[in-house]
Amino acid sequence: MADELELLRSANPFTGDGPRYGDGPLDHRAERGLNRLLHERRSRRRRLLWSLAAATAVAATVLTLVLSGPSSTPAVAAPRALVVQAHSTPVSLKQLAALAAAVAVDGTPALRRGTHVQSWSLGMSDDKPPVTVPEERIVRWNADDSHTERDVENGHVLKDTTYPPSWSDVPPDARPPHDVAGLRAYLQETTYSKTPLTTPELLSAVGELLDHWTLGARESAALARLLAGADGLRPVGEVTDRLGRHGQAYVYRQSGSRLMLIMDPATGAVLGLETTFTKDQPEYGVKAGDVMDYSAWTR
C-alpha cells in the first residue's frame, strides 16, 4: 500500500495542471487585482463586512466601508420589497420571449461591454444590526480595451478609476453569445458549474452577466427564451421598480427566500432582480419581507 503522504498527494483537490486555479497566465480578474495594487494607492481603512448580495453578485466585492462611527446611521432607510399591482395581468415568459425576439429583429440596441447597476444589499457584521447598503456602479469600456469603473455608495464616490487595457475570454468577461444554447453554456461557465443550472443558479448567473455587460436586443431575446424554460419561475403581474420603470415580475420561491425577476414588458430585457426573506430570522435581525438584495440595471 502507498504511504500516507502518497495517498494524500493523490487526493489533492486542486493541482497545478488542473482546470481550476491551474498554473498559467493571470486571468482578467487577477490582472485587475494587480493593476489595482500597483496603481491605486488609497489608504482608506476598510473592513470586511459580508454582504448577502455577494453570494450572488460578484464583481461586487464584499468589502464595504465602515460606517463612520458608532452614532452613524445609514443615510437611506432600507427600501421595501416591490409590490405586485393588484389585478394586473401576468404575462408569461414565453409571450415575453416571443416579443423580445420580434423586437430584436433589427439588432438594436447593440450589446455593450460594461454596466450601469444600482443595487441595495443587506450587509451584516457580528456586532451591529444589518444595514442596507445602496450602491451605484458604472463600468464603461473604451475602444482601446481600457475601462473606467465608478462606484458610488450612499452618495459618496468610492472609486472613479480608469484601468489600462485588458481582456479575457472567460465568462462573464468574455462576450456573451446571442443564441440560447451558447448563452446557457456561457452562464453555466460563469458559475463554475459542471451541471445544468437550477433556476436560482441561473438567476444568479444572469445577475453576474448583467454586472459585466449591457445586453443588446439579440442577447436579451436569447436570455428571455432561456428564462422561459426555467423551472418554477412564475409570472405574478406588473410592478413598478425602484427606478420608476414598469416591469413584469416573475417569482421563484425557495426555502426562506423569494427571488423576483423583473423584465421590461416592451422589450423583454431584464430590468432587475430582487431577493426577499420569507421567514423571520431573529437571530440575524431580519424579518420576513425584508429585502436581502436588489439590483436594477439600466443602459
Add this chain to the structure above:
Amino acid sequence: MSDDENFAAAYREHYWAVSRYVARRLDGRSSEVEEVVAEVFTVAWRRRADLPSTPLPWLYGVARNCLANAVRGYGRRRRLVDRLGNDDRAHGRQVVAGPDADAPGGWVHEALARLSPADQEVLRLTAWEELGVDEVAVVLGCGSRAAAMRLHRARRRLRAEIDRLMVLGGAGC
C-alpha cells in the same frame, strides 16, 4: 528590481499557487477564495519591502493568517445562508469533492479531517503545496527541526486514521 517590481513578479508567478492554497482550505468556494486571495496580496503589497527572495512559503504564511480571519467572518454568513438553504455552497456544490469515486480521495480527506488543524496543515503543506521541511517551517513560523517533528507525528496519526477507516469501511487502494 524595486520592491514594486519584485512584488509584481511574485504576484504573476505565484497567484495561482496561492489561489490553490486557499481553495484547498475553503473547499473551493469560489467567491470566498477570490476574496481571500485578494486580501493575501493586499497584505503582501503593504509588506512588499519584506518579500523574501523565495516568496512562495512567505505568501502561504500570509494566506494562512488571512484565512484564519476570513473563516471567522464567514461563519456568521454561512450559518444564515445554510439555514435559508438557498446557496449552492450550503449544498456542497463545490467543484471538487475529491478525486473520482474509485480514487482514494474521499476517504483520505475523511482521514485528514479527523486530525487536529495543526496536523492537517503540516500534512497539506507537504503533500499538496509540495513544500520541503524548511519551507514548511517558514509558513508555520517555527524552526526546521520543529517542523520536521510535527510532520513526523502528523504522518503517523494520518496513517493510523487511514488504517482505522480501512478496517471500518473495507476501503481498498
